[in-house]
Amino acid sequence: MEKQLLSPPADLPRVEKQFRRGQIILEPTRENSFFHILIAGEADVCYQSENGEVLTMYTYRAADFFGEIELLSDRRQPLLVRARSDCRVLLLHRDALLEWLHRDFAFTRAVLKRLCEKLLEGSQARARLTLLPIRERYLLAVRRHRDMGDLDRLTKAQLCEE
Secondary structure: OOHHHHOOOOOOOOEEEEEOOOOEEEOOOOOOOEEEEEEEOEEEEEEEOOOOOEEEEEEEEOOEEEOHHHHHOOOOOOOEEEEOOOEEEEEEEHHHHHHHHHHOHHHHHHHHHHHHHHHHHHHHHHHHHHHOOHHHHHHHHHHHHHHHOOHHHOOHHHHHHO
């Protein structure tokens, strides 16, 4: 997404926060009231199972956004978002986001476009993965964990769940 489309109007309140690699940006146990704009760095959105195992679902790269689902739907509990690298994040309260969406049709269209892209990327990835033979799914999961640097913590149960 273009950085200029993610620059909120100057009169809208916002807070900039920095997160170190590994720090949690959004916790699944807390209700989210903020739209997060990733200004710099990378962040992983993760699914955490009841037994504490974590599956990385997507990696956001600057300039992108997250946290919109909780603000634009009835779902208030976010998925876990963790800084994959040192990050700078701009936070806008739900009211400021709604005001910006109301004022700026180009921004509204950009948000809708990105939501559609996220939906399509997730659907396509799931379809591709589902259609692969089990051996190839296994190898992809192992490679993904190697690339993330957590291969030494990967369990059989986690591989089966993935």
